[in-house]
Amino acid sequence: MLRWFVTGSGGQLATAFTRVLEGEVFLSREDVLDIRDAEAVRAAVHAFAPDVLVHTAAYTDVDGAEADPETAEAINVAGTRNLVSAVRGTHTTLVYFSSDYVFDGAKGSPYVESDATNPLSVYGRTKLAGEDEVLSWVHGIVVRTSWLFSDTGRNFVKTILTAGRAKAAAGEPLTVVDDQVGSPTYAGHLAAAVDEALKQGVAPGLYHMAGGGYCSWCELAREIVQLAGIDVEVLPTTTAELGRPAPRPAFSALASERPVPRLPHWAAGVAEAVDRLIPLG
Numbered sequence: 679m680l681r682w683f684v685t686g687s688g689g690q691l692a693t694a695f696t697r698v699l700e701g702e703v704f705l706s707r708e709d710v711l712d713i714r715d716a717e718a719v720r721a722a723v724h725a726f727a728p729d730v731l732v733h734t735a736a737y738t739d740v741d742g743a744e745a746d747p748e749t750a751e752a753i754n755v756a757g758t759r760n761l762v763s764a765v766r767g768t769h770t771t772l773v774y775f776s777s778d779y780v781f782d783g784a785k786g787s788p789y790v791e792s793d794a795t796n797p798l799s800v801y802g803r804t805k806l807a808g809e810d811e812v813l814s815w816v817h818g819i820v821v822r823t824s825w826l827f828s829d830t831g832r833n834f835v836k837t838i839l840t841a842g843r844a845k846a847a848a849g850e851p852l853t854v855v856d857d858q859v860g861s862p863t864y865a866g867h868l869a870a871a872v873d874e875a876l877k878q879g880v881a882p883g884l885y886h887m888a889g890g891g892y893c894s895w896c897e898l899a900r901e902i903v904q905l906a907g908i909d910v911e912v913l914p915t916t917t918a919e920l921g922r923p924a925p926r927p928a929f930s931a932l933a934s935e936r937p938v939p940r941l942p943h944w945a946a947g948v949a950e951a952v953d954r955l956i957p958l959g
């Protein structure tokens with residue numbers, strides 16, 4: 679039985695991992711282990727001696743990172759470096775999750791692992807720098823994923839269900855950005871595929887693992903309200919109209935040219951998340 683050390687245990691991806699992992703799992707909660715504390719990280723990792731360190735903890739507030747780049751850097755880059763330092767000299771495999779926001783979105787077709795990076799935002803730059811830290815470890819694995827959602831944590835599916843119901847009750851339409859396209863990824867599908875890749879003995883290195891296909895946020899919102907049976911019109915708007923602080927790639931769908939398990943289509947993930955959320959109201 680493998681020993682798993684999971685960082686960021688309150689997050690949506692960490693929660694998804696706890697549903698699929700078999701063996702002994704150490705969950706590092708933020709109040710127990712702040713990954714910025716190098717000594718605490720070293721002590722916790724050495725005490726547990728994991729076979730696999732699943733590093734999901736991150737500063738994930740894309741707009742917040744523009745206003746507070748120091749914190750984003752401290753968590754996403756230095757925090758990741760602390761984890762890499764803690765496993766040096768061991769046989770621990772370290773799995774890190776990066777983002778489609780390492781790309782600028784200009785390619786116009788799905789990005790594969792060999793494509794050049796060019797992050798537009800502070801968040802994207804810090805996630806890319808974190809990749810370099812992990813790839814400096816001989817047992818380091820970087821998994822780039824995108825547009826994560828689940829039935830737990832803060833995410834787009836839950837936001838649209840809440841906003842969609844409120845707009846439906848008010849008899850108003852919901853407006854959602856239609857000029858950003860990506861690959862929505864159900865956290866449960868990602869956790870299962872990463873678990874499968876590790877069981878298959880995937881080689882260290884860089885992999886793209888995201889929901890199959892791609893769509894815009896507006897198309898994703900329409901799928902969510904339709905599956906949930908919410909009678910609301912979803913109208914398209916533009917990134918410029920929304921005026922968010924962080925620039926985002928216009929087209930950041932991910933595909934893979936490497937031998938890793940493929941995830942189900944994004945719409946299958948939405949159906950599973952909505953199914954789990956609907957009984958909760």
Ligand SMILES: NC(=O)c1ccc[n+]([C@@H]2O[C@H](COP(=O)([O-])OP(=O)(O)OC[C@H]3O[C@@H](n4cnc5c(N)ncnc54)[C@H](OP(=O)(O)O)[C@@H]3O)[C@@H](O)[C@H]2O)c1
Pocket residue numbers: 685686687688689690691692707708711712713714733734735736737738753757775776777778805823824825826827831832
């Ligand atoms: N969400 C996406 O759309 C997306 C897309 C591509 C890649 N990713 C990457 O996938 C990974 C998982 O994302 P997610 O959606 O599961 O994120 P999430 O739900 O925001 O979870 C991240 C977790 O990290 C914790 N954390 C933050 N700072 C920490 C620190 N200094 N020490 C320890 N823990 C800390 C957070 O705790 P608090 O909540 O208490 O701050 C939270 O529990 C991240 O690496 C992210 O960059 C996410």
